Amino acid sequence: MSGMFSMTDVTVCYDNVEAVRNVSLSIEEGQIVTVIGPNGAGKTTLLMAAIGLLASRGRLLFQGNDIGRMSVEDRVERRLCLVPEKRELFSDMSVADNLLLGSYSLRDRSGVQKTLDEVYDRFPRLKERQRQAAGTLSGGERQMLALGRALMAKPKLLMLDEPSLGLAPLIVREIFRTIASLRDLGVSILLVEQNARAALETADYGYVLETGEVVQSGPAKDLIHDPRLITAYLGGH
Amino acid sequence: MTSDIAAILAIDGIATGAVYALVAIGTVLIFTVTRVIFIPFGDIAAFTALTLAALDAKRFPGTGALVVILACLATLIEIISMVRSGELRLLPRALLFYLALPLAVVGLAWLAMRAEPPLAVRLVLALMLITPIAPLLDRIVFRPIADGTVLLLLTVSVALHFALVGLGLLFFGPEGVRTEPLTSLSTELAGVLISGQTMLIVIAALVFSGLLYLFFDFTLVGKSLRATAVNRTGSRLMGIRPARAGTIAYLLGSLMAGVSGILIAPVNTVFYDSGFLIGLKAFVGAIVGGMTSYPGAAIGAVGVGLLESFASFESSALKDVIVFSLLIPILIWRSLASLHSDEEIEE
Numbered sequence: 001m002s003g004m005f006s007m008t009d010v011t012v013c014y015d016n017v018e019a020v021r022n023v024s025l026s027i028e029e030g031q032i033v034t035v036i037g038p039n040g041a042g043k044t045t046l047l048m049a050a051i052g053l054l055a056s057r058g059r060l061l062f063q064g065n066d067i068g069r070m071s072v073e074d075r076v077e078r079r080l081c082l083v084p085e086k087r088e089l090f091s092d093m094s095v096a097d098n099l100l101l102g103s104y105s106l107r108d109r110s111g112v113q114k115t116l117d118e119v120y121d122r123f124p125r126l127k128e129r130q131r132q133a134a135g136t137l138s139g140g141e142r143q144m145l146a147l148g149r150a151l152m153a154k155p156k157l158l159m160l161d162e163p164s165l166g167l168a169p170l171i172v173r174e175i176f177r178t179i180a181s182l183r184d185l186g187v188s189i190l191l192v193e194q195n196a197r198a199a200l201e202t203a204d205y206g207y208v209l210e211t212g213e214v215v216q217s218g219p220a221k222d223l224i225h226d227p228r229l230i231t232a233y234l235g236g237h
Numbered sequence: 238m239t240s241d242i243a244a245i246l247a248i249d250g251i252a253t254g255a256v257y258a259l260v261a262i263g264t265v266l267i268f269t270v271t272r273v274i275f276i277p278f279g280d281i282a283a284f285t286a287l288t289l290a291a292l293d294a295k296r297f298p299g300t301g302a303l304v305v306i307l308a309c310l311a312t313l314i315e316i317i318s319m320v321r322s323g324e325l326r327l328l329p330r331a332l333l334f335y336l337a338l339p340l341a342v343v344g345l346a347w348l349a350m351r352a353e354p355p356l357a358v359r360l361v362l363a364l365m366l367i368t369p370i371a372p373l374l375d376r377i378v379f380r381p382i383a384d385g386t387v388l389l390l391l392t393v394s395v396a397l398h399f400a401l402v403g404l405g406l407l408f409f410g411p412e413g414v415r416t417e418p419l420t421s422l423s424t425e426l427a428g429v430l431i432s433g434q435t436m437l438i439v440i441a442a443l444v445f446s447g448l449l450y451l452f453f454d455f456t457l458v459g460k461s462l463r464a465t466a467v468n469r470t471g472s473r474l475m476g477i478r479p480a481r482a483g484t485i486a487y488l489l490g491s492l493m494a495g496v497s498g499i500l501i502a503p504v505n506t507v508f509y510d511s512g513f514l515i516g517l518k519a520f521v522g523a524i525v526g527g528m529t530s531y532p533g534a535a536i537g538a539v540g541v542g543l544l545e546s547f548a549s550f551e552s553s554a555l556k557d558v559i560v561f562s563l564l565i566p567i568l569i570w571r572s573l574a575s576l577h578s579d580e581e582i583e584e
Contacts, residue, residue, distance in 0.1 A: 072474065092467050104457065153475070
């Protein structure tokens with residue numbers, strides 16, 4: 001498999017249990033790819049393996065380089081970024097400091113202020129709360145901060161784990177609008193989501209993960225009309 | 238006890254507490270960034286005093302040999318680790334940081350010694366010689382078990398302290414030392430005579446605490462250390478390397494312990510094993526701050542200093558018993574407080 005990022009026959013184990021089994025997927029430059037599936041299907045595990053927080057077997061290629069043995073930090077330096085499900089914000093630190101730390105991996109610091117201004121333009125709420133501790137933000141603001149912090153690293157591939165989790169419908173729409181708009185920046189996105197309809201409406205391509213295996217894949221516009229998926233994940237009959 | 242005596246004891250207590258505060262802040266710094274309760278910090282303070290005393294006596298201190306041995310060991314371990322992970326491309330960097338820099342420091346100190354440097358230079362040399370020790374020990378001892386439990390890390394930390402005490406005897410000998418005062422000035426405040434050394438101790442503690450505050454709040458590296466302390470996984474996802482953050486924390490902590498050793502050496506006789514009590518009392522102070530708060534640790538350490546000073550007056554023999562008995566109510570209070578917050582989290 002080719003593309004800007006690809007996983008080939010990736011298997012991830014917790015002790016001796018295979019949480020993800022022989023998964024292969026590929027993302028082209030500027031593409032939004034989603035992985036949908038039920039709770040416990042292995043979606044988060046897949047992202048943890050992609051960023052290097054979990055060890056995996058199989059092949060991981062990013063921009064033609066094998067990153068399978070690289071540390072998390074080396075992958076981040078190559079601009080592979082993850083916004084995890086728990087957000088992992090620095091709750092005692094200010095919004096501005098959280099954003100600044102997002103740019104930690106950039107060696108060229110000259111554009112950091114410009115990127116910060118762009119993030120504030122995209123999320124004006126963060127600018128209003130820049131001196132506030134991250135731990136005091138609302139759920140939606142925390143997600144905005146997590147996204148903004150990842151954008152500070154100027155990612156080439158941004159992996160988002162359940163960005164809509166626990167958010168009000170209005171905020172969810174805003175978050176997905178933001179994700180769609182990132183395509184214009186040329187950022188490739190790997191989106192893991194339980195909200196399958198919103199994910200497929202935003203993505204170009206989709207994979208369906210069940211019990212650790214890819215059971216279906218195809219262009220998102222086709223998957224959204226697939227009768228089986230409509231019944232299983234899209235709330236249809 | 239008259240008010241005059243109380244004032245003298247209070248000033249003495251604040252000065253002793255300021256020394257403990259420096260070590261306590263270093264202890265909190267290391268713990269929050271690496272989860273290691275670094276018991277040998279007191280040893281680092283004592284070794285600095287012994288190093289300075291050796292330099293004063295125009296002898297090259299045993300610290301030099303200790304740094305050379307630790308640097309060689311750390312380099313060897315780093316190379317083995319690189320071979321195992323297939324990352325030999327990082328070898329030049331490892332040779333620079335683990336071998337060349339420590340050896341350069343020792344070489345520089347050795348050369349400087351020949352010129353019979355003044356006290357200010359000897360102070361810098363003592364600090365330069367002492368600061369590589371903790372980061373090298375981190376590479377040799379703690380990094381291979383960095384993912385272990387806090388209890389495991391603490392057990393190893395205690396073992397390391399005893400190993401260092403043995404090495405201290407080997408490198409510095411059994412004699413106690415007291416260095417010359419850094420200043421002979423004194424002043425009178427509200428009828429109480431305050432020595433320049435006491436003032437220097439308090440000023441140094443304030444200056445270093447202030448510098449640490451500026452470092453944490455106004456530099457990206459300082460913020461990255463805070464981030465690692467707050468959220469290790471989150472910081473890794475920003476590209477902050479925990480090992481590097483740990484090394485910086487050990488360097489800073491060593492510097493603070495070294496300064497406290499230099500400050501305490503003119504007022505107390507320091508032996509190769511004097512560090513244990515310094516470190517333990519600073520640890521009590523750090524526990525008052527919950528092992529996470531710098532101001533809390535500093536206040537706790539000054540409290541320990543004051544308690545020790547007044548306890549010495551009442552019963553010199555029982556002063557340590559009184560200070561360490563303080564731990565029991567604090568630990569009970571802390572355990573109740575943490576139980577409360579756990580319940581809050583569950584809710």
